[in-house]
Amino acid sequence: MQTIKLHNGVEMPQEGFGVFQVSDLKVCEQAVSEAIATGYRLIDTASSYRNEMAVGDAVRKSGVSRGDLFVTSKAFINEMGYEHTKEAFQRTLGNLCFDYLDLYLIHMPFGDYYGAWRAMEELYKEGRIRAIGVSNFQSDRIIDICYTAEIKPMVNQLELHPFYQREDELAILREYGIVPQAWAPFAEGMNGMFTNPVLKNIAERHGKTVAQIILRWNVQRGVSVIPKSVHQSRMEENLGIWDFELSAEDMRLISTLDLSHPLMLDPRKPSEVHRLFNYLDNPVLTSL
Numbered sequence: 001m002q003t004i005k006l007h008n009g010v011e012m013p014q015e016g017f018g019v020f021q022v023s024d025l026k027v028c029e030q031a032v033s034e035a036i037a038t039g040y041r042l043i044d045t046a047s048s049y050r051n052e053m054a055v056g057d058a059v060r061k062s063g064v065s066r067g068d069l070f071v072t073s074k075a076f077i078n079e080m081g082y083e084h085t086k087e088a089f090q091r092t093l094g095n096l097c098f099d100y101l102d103l104y105l106i107h108m109p110f111g112d113y114y115g116a117w118r119a120m121e122e123l124y125k126e127g128r129i130r131a132i133g134v135s136n137f138q139s140d141r142i143i144d145i146c147y148t149a150e151i152k153p154m155v156n157q158l159e160l161h162p163f164y165q166r167e168d169e170l171a172i173l174r175e176y177g178i179v180p181q182a183w184a185p186f187a188e189g190m191n192g193m194f195t196n197p198v199l200k201n202i203a204e205r206h207g208k209t210v211a212q213i214i215l216r217w218n219v220q221r222g223v224s225v226i227p228k229s230v231h232q233s234r235m236e237e238n239l240g241i242w243d244f245e246l247s248a249e250d251m252r253l254i255s256t257l258d259l260s261h262p263l264m265l266d267p268r269k270p271s272e273v274h275r276l277f278n279y280l281d282n283p284v285l286t287s288l
């Protein structure tokens with residue numbers, strides 16, 4: 001598995017496995033076990049997914065040494081603030097039954113995330129987290145935190161797929177040495193992602209699937225990807241992106257698909273902010 005070096009020198013697998021909306025703990029443990037057996041070495045969870053326990057169980061039973069795996073979790077908006085984040089981290093570590101975490105992210109730029117960041121900086125310096133980062137931070141929030149924090153984020157996890165390419169934001173992340181990581185790399189299939197004629201045509205020419213073209217396009221632009229699937233055949237398919245290369249013309253064709261707006265989550269939209277805060281009272285995992 002190809003890795004990307006974070007700005008603190010930690011090597012992160014460029015492709016990983018996400019477990020959002022796998023809320024049944026048995027299904028989640030099985031999926032993570034299969035993903036690890038298939039070859040994934042990065043697992044992406046979050047306290048709000050309520051499946052950290054299953055991820056920890058799968059990791060422990062995998063037979064792969066903990067040091068060869070890279071596990072990410074995230075502090076949600078109700079876990080922001082210096083004290084709350086310290087407690088949240090302990091809870092996450094307890095759920096996973098780990099003594100350290102590889103990557104801890106601020107899930108959304110809401111609430112007292114500066115207090116949260118100070119707690120994360122301390123935990124990082126104490127060696128309890130190997131890398132710290134953010135998620136859903138648009139460029140203004142990235143620049144602000146880079147000016148004010150002692151330690152710059154190492155990763156920004158964002159909605160990134162052919163219909164929302166965010167090239168201008170990627171350029172700013174590059175400037176600060178922050179690795180972009182694509183959540184919902186398939187936009188969960190929305191907008192006809194898997195049947196898009198441009199993507200299908202490129203896939204046919206390479207003897208690959210549309211899913212593989214989408215993931216390969218993102219990794220070729222320096223993005224880390226964390227596709228989710230509960231089907232082992234798709235887990236294998238999604239890992240089969242390391243034996244071919246898209247041409248400059250393929251990349252150009254894919255660039256024409258950009259709609260320049262999110263399909264999944266717009267953290268700037270007032271109704272979305274209400275929805276995220278209301279989610280805390282009504283924790284049905286739908287489309288965070």
Ligand SMILES: NC(=O)c1ccc[n+]([C@@H]2O[C@H](COP(=O)([O-])OP(=O)(O)OC[C@H]3O[C@@H](n4cnc5c(N)ncnc54)[C@H](OP(=O)(O)O)[C@@H]3O)[C@@H](O)[C@H]2O)c1
Nearest residue numbers: 018019020044135183184185186187188211227228229230
């Ligand atoms: N930071 C954040 O705010 C945030 C938000 C959302 C997600 N995430 C992370 O990003 C990960 C990925 O995002 P996501 O799960 O929302 O969406 P996604 O990876 O874009 O799409 C997952 C969907 O695509 C299907 N799928 C997977 N591989 C496929 C293939 N090769 N062919 C056809 N269909 C395929 C899956 O179905 P099956 O499972 O039935 O195969 C599932 O319905 C999450 O699991 C989570 O870890 C982070």
